[in-house]
Amino acid sequence: MTTPWDDWNHILKLDPDKELPDGVTYGDLCATGTDAIEVGGTMGITEENMSAVIEACAEHDVALYQEPSNPEVVLEDDALDGYLIPTVFNAGSPFWITEAHKEWVRLEGDLDWERTTTEAYIVMNPEADVAELTEANCDLGADDVAAYATVAEHMFGQEIVYVEYSGTLGDEGVVEAAAHATDESTLFYGGGIHDYDSAYSMAQHADVIVVGDLAHDEGIEAVRETVEAANDA
Numbered sequence: 001m002t003t004p005w006d007d008w009n010h011i012l013k014l015d016p017d018k019e020l021p022d023g024v025t026y027g028d029l030c031a032t033g034t035d036a037i038e039v040g041g042t043m044g045i046t047e048e049n050m051s052a053v054i055e056a057c058a059e060h061d062v063a064l065y066q067e068p069s070n071p072e073v074v075l076e077d078d079a080l081d082g083y084l085i086p087t088v089f090n091a092g093s094p095f096w097i098t099e100a101h102k103e104w105v106r107l108e109g110d111l112d113w114e115r116t117t118t119e120a121y122i123v124m125n126p127e128a129d130v131a132e133l134t135e136a137n138c139d140l141g142a143d144d145v146a147a148y149a150t151v152a153e154h155m156f157g158q159e160i161v162y163v164e165y166s167g168t169l170g171d172e173g174v175v176e177a178a179a180h181a182t183d184e185s186t187l188f189y190g191g192g193i194h195d196y197d198s199a200y201s202m203a204q205h206a207d208v209i210v211v212g213d214l215a216h217d218e219g220i221e222a223v224r225e226t227v228e229a230a231n232d233a
C-alpha cells in the first residue's frame with residue numbers, strides 16, 4: 001500500500017493557538033516547499049482557531065491535514081486531505097491511548113475512515129505540554145523507544161510512528177533506534193528543529209521531519225532551510 005506520507009520529507013505543523021511573525025502569512029508558509037501542513041497543538045485549541053488556520057491554508061497548493069488534540073475540535077472540511085489522529089503509546093492514562101478515540105467514535109458514529117489515520121506517538125520531552133497533559137512516561141532509553149516502535153508497527157499495525165520531542169531537539173541515538181526498528185511504518189520525528197543542521201541530522205534517521213515552533217518564532221527563511229535539509233538528507 002502506498003500512502004501520501006511515503007513521499008514526504010517535511011511537515012510544517014502550525015499551532016492555531018500561536019501567532020505568526022510580523023509580515024508572515026499562512027500563504028508564505030504553505031509555499032516554503034514543505035510536503036504537508038499539519039494543523040494542531042496541545043493547549044488552547046478551539047474549533048474557531050482551528051478553522052481559521054485551515055481556511056487560510058486551504059487556498060494554497062499543499063497537502064493539508066488536521067491533527068486534533070481532542071474530539072471536540074475535529075472539523076468536517078472538504079479542504080482537508082485527511083485527519084492524523086494522535087494516540088500516545090507511553091501515556092500515563094489509557095484515555096490518551098484509546099479512550100478519547102472510543103468516545104469520539106461513540107459520539108460521532110460514522111467517521112470518514114478513508115481519510116483518517118492514527119499516529120503512534122512516543123512522547124519524549126517531559127517539559128512539553130503534550131507530556132504533561134498525557135502524563136507520559138518520558139524516562140525511556142533508545143531500547144524502550146525502539147521496542148515501542150516495533151509494537152506500534154507489528155502489533156498495532158500503525159502506519160505512522162512519531163518520536164515527539166516537542167520544544168527541544170531530541171537524542172539522535174533514540175531517533176536512529178526508532179528508525180532501525182521500523183520497516184513498513186513511516187517514522188516522523190518532531191521537536192526543536194531550528195536550522196539546516198538540526199533538520200539534516202534528524203532527517204538522516206526519520207522518514208519525515210516535523211517543524212513546528214520555528215514557523216511561529218522565526219518565519220519563512222528559517223523554515224525553508226529545514227525543507228532544504230530534509231530534501232538533502
Ligand SMILES: CC(C)=CCC/C(C)=C/CC/C(C)=C/CC/C(C)=C/COP(=O)(O)OP(=O)(O)O
Nearest residue numbers: 041042043069070071086100101128129130166
Ligand atoms: C480521538 C481524537 C480525535 C483526539 C485525541 C488525540 C489525542 C490522543 C491527543 C493526545 C496528544 C496530543 C495533545 C496531541 C496534539 C498534537 C501535539 C503533540 C502537539 C504538540 O504539542 P505541544 O508542543 O506539547 O503543545 P503546545 O505547542 O500547544 O504548547
Ligand SMILES: O=P(O)(O)OC[C@@H](O)CO
Nearest residue numbers: 166167190191192212213
Ligand atoms: O515545535 P517543535 O519543537 O518544532 O516540534 C514540532 C512537533 O513535533 C510538535 O508536535
Ligand SMILES: [Mg+2]
Nearest residue numbers: 015041166212
Ligand atoms: Mg508546540
